[in-house]
Amino acid sequence: MNAHHQPATAILLRRDAEGIATLTLNRPQARNPLSEAMLTALSEAFTAIAADRSVRVVILAAAGPVFSAGHDLKEMTAHRADADCGRAYFTDILGRCSGVMQQITALPQPVIAAVEGTATAAGCQLVASCDLAVAGSDARFCTPGVHIGLFCSTPMVALSRNLSAKHALEMLLLGEMVPATEAARMGLVNCVVPAGDALAEAQRLAGIITSKSPATVKIGKRAFYEQREMGLKAAYDHATAVMVENMLARDAEEGIGAFMEKRAPIWES
Structure with a gap:
């Protein structure tokens, strides 16, 4: 088993075992935001994994009670003070986030999200971008931008490719929390398991995939x-x-x- 010699404080942990690379978002105290640093870490990890023939499947998990709260709004709001009111920064950070989502799709290996807790906004987009997703029974999903005057337009791209049009628009227009069982009915996740068991189920699915060519x-x-x-x-x-x-x-x-x-x-x- 290879933990890639990372400090426990790294914001993204990687552990490899039996052909499965598990990436764990590791800023639980901040609700695992897709900050500049997290997006960089994810992008670098996916680039390395794409070229790693020993990796057959990737599992994306998160530490703490929140899978990911999405973009770091404090980080983004700070750039409203820029001369262009943040236009260049917003364009860059949203483009970087979209790039990471496209890396998941382009990755040669299947990616399975193991979701416990809440996945909101770009965090929900991250789940929708994975090839498969497993949710613990306490998991919840939401694209809440509409509540704060910011329609979740980039998460919409991934959602609209996973859900029916009406289900995607229901999430986007209402901005309400969707429980795990409803997310499975909508097609956002493949299955729901008892709370705390999402990673184990993702590992089971990954093990089946590693037996294939x-x-x-x-x-x-x-x-x-x-x-x-x-x-x-x-x-x-x-x-x-x-x-x-x-x-x-x-x-x-x-x-x-x-x-x-x-x-x-x-x-x-």
Whole structure:
């Protein structure tokens, strides 16, 4: 097990075990905000993981009773005193946050959110950006910007790609807390487990994924997000081309052969 020699005070902890990299937001006293420093730490971690062939799945968790309260409003408000009233800073920090969300989608490995407590605003966006999400029964989700005159427009991008239009707009327009069971019904999370068990369930799901061909999982994740942005015919054409290449790959030949021979496949690492 590799903890990457981090001090316990690091704002983002990484621990690797059995092909699973667990990233833990670690500013519980500040409600794990997506501050400048946290966004930098997440971006650097995702960049390192993308190139790390030993990592097969990523779990995103958080320390303390709040998963993430979203942007650091104190940090942002301070820049209203800038000569441009904060325009350049707001553009930069929101762009950096959007970049981290896109890194999750572009990451070769699946990312699973393990959510305990509340995930609000950009913290909710972070959950929606992950490929899978598990919630403890006490978890709650919210895009509350509408209460303070700041519509959650960037979280909307991730929400609208996870939820139906009406469910996404319900969260965005009302700004109310959504309990875990309702979040599962809406499609924001995959499942709800007893409070405190989200990480264990995420690890269980990650363990199943690590048993699959890493090359195939990488191909599939990338193709899923690519085709989702296309029209129907283009999506089918793209998926067909991807599947042909996949069929010709070594792991598909091995997997099909193993199935026919009733044995366990041996994947390329």
